[in-house]
Amino acid sequence: MTDLFTPLQLGAVTLNNRVLMAPLTRRRADADHVPTDMMVEHYAQRASAGLIIAEATMAMEGNSAFWREPGIYSDAQVAGWKRVTDAVHAKGGKIFLQIWHGGRSCHPVLNNGRVPVAPSPIAITSDEVHTPEGKKAYTVPRELADDEIPGIIEGFRTAAENAKRAGFDGVEVHGANGYLLDEFLRDGSNHREGPYGGPIENRARLLLEAIEAASDVFGSDRVGVRLSPLNSFNSMKDSDPVGLVTWLAKRLNDANLAYVHLMRADFFGEQKSDVVTPFREHYKGNLILNMGYSGEEAGSAIEGGQADAVAFGVPFLANPDLPARLKVGAELNEPDPNTFYTQGEEGYIDYPTMDALAEA
Template sequence: MDLLFQPLTLGALTLPNRILMAPLTRCRAEADHVPGDLMAEYYAQRASAGLIIAEATMAMEGNSAFWKEPGIYSEAQIAGWRKTTDAVHAAGGRIFLQIWHGGRACHPLLNNGRQPVAPSPIAITDDEVRTPQGKQPYTVPRELHDEEIPGIVAGFQQAAKNAQAAGFDGVEVHGANGYLLDEFLRDGSNQRTGAYGGIIANRARFMLEVIDAVCTVWGSDRVGLRISPLNSYNSMIDSDPIGVCTWLATKLNEFNLAYLHVMRSDFAQQQQGDVLTPIREYYQGTLIGNMGYSPEEANAAIAAGKVDAIAFGSLFIANPDLPERIQHNAAFNPPNPATFYTPGPEGYTDYPTLASAALAEPV
């Protein structure tokens, strides 16, 4: 596992290892989407990651898709996130914030009756959304008007400023998993015409405008982007995912980002293909792979030059000391999916570390 523990220059940062924590929605925010002490404890427990990428966080008010996800648009949220960044930094870690707009995955019951927006009026049909009234079908979104887009770009820019005020080390723009920017990028959800529809250059325009705006706040060397070209989650599909990857990877070279974070496959295994190879061929920056890697495969992928680092998801949920466990070839705690989105510390901050397990053993 030697390569996983080699330092990595990632934009303005130098990471002590290449074992990154992927952004993971956990629905533990307090009232008004404010991060609290429990979230600070959770992230600080995982500070040995080369980089923590914090969970999807609402860039602007009124776009909730998970009921109890955090935001970064109010002073209370900025102060709440400061608890997390202070705790992570005190533990020696580094942390980016993933800024996000839920698009058509938002629901009126979570947003005071507000209809969600999307590139086209096409609803998510493959799942239901959790609300205070139980699981509900997704609603048909309203088509976003071209003249509304600059306001959302400005919202992302303000979110980037707020993330700075909260003490983060950088931000990741969420362009994956069927949320607003991804909805514009892929032709299964974007069936509009005009400046933001049709050819890939137009469909990617919104995402690139957001990246450009965020980079004016942080500098590009503290900005990352996450994409999921094959993931069908949230009823997503594209007719040419390889073509999208190739075009986007080439275009992103103009930005000199800290990294490009790629979800390599499909949760539901509906869409198949190899997107990492063409991205690696055309993208000149730091490439992070994600989805289903074992530590052994991660080390081999870095050795083969396929990626520069790996972001682990469920392994980090259940193993706050994941780098130490990998380094010592220790057994992993199994994650409990039943507690992924439930309130409180169970399945969140109560997974044992190697050190705590040793202390609990009888003498």
């Protein structure tokens, strides 16, 4: 019987289990966006995941959206991430890097005054951004010109090359949560005309080109993509999320990816629909589901054929030994939201394992 603890062939990578670690931005890089000692320890602690998908990482310089998130565009960043991958591999783990462009979620204060870019000049209005000067309103982005888009695609290609140099087992292209590729994908944020606007096949063009660029570097069987067709985070919406996800499911079959990582719901409950069923019906590759799964529900989804694996976010933050806990039905540590973005060790590398608690 297929369950959470059955091995999985994910493209070219063999996983020991199907309890995956979702990408979690936690702002623990240094001021130059270089991974730190804390990050090495954090990821090594969680190496028992079937696959770690490391946090959203800037594919190219000048696109900071979180303040102290990591990058993968400098030699120092590559060296920092190499320490992370070496530590994870030393413990028998597998790790992909999520490569990312923040689009309109970037802010001039974080990028030496640079105005962010987006498919259309529409600002995020649902939240404010954290900066060294405190929380600030998002700015109206500059509409990206068609002739600038090849540079974005090359940025993803270079990011994949640097991720390969850093020792990652593959990359996940971030096409979710209201960042640049998702902004092009959904019609609530993409009002442009031309080859990258209008019908779904045009709006999806940039995402598909970024996937192709990463696949040229790693081989498509070491590339995944994350999608969030319902999530309203970052003021996102689409007029037909089921139609969008159905089109993507069919089209992504041609990409021969290691996996698709699908977020099943909306953080804020503004858009409600079943996007999992149509995606699973039409997509023939490995499907990773995410958002709010318990261990029991995740196991049922895999046993029922709804998913091939499930990615856990906050539960993995608070429980570095999450697979072991789920396997025996152990109680989980409670996460502390007050330390999610505090940039220190507390709430990042000090959550105890079952063994540590037993010895206490």
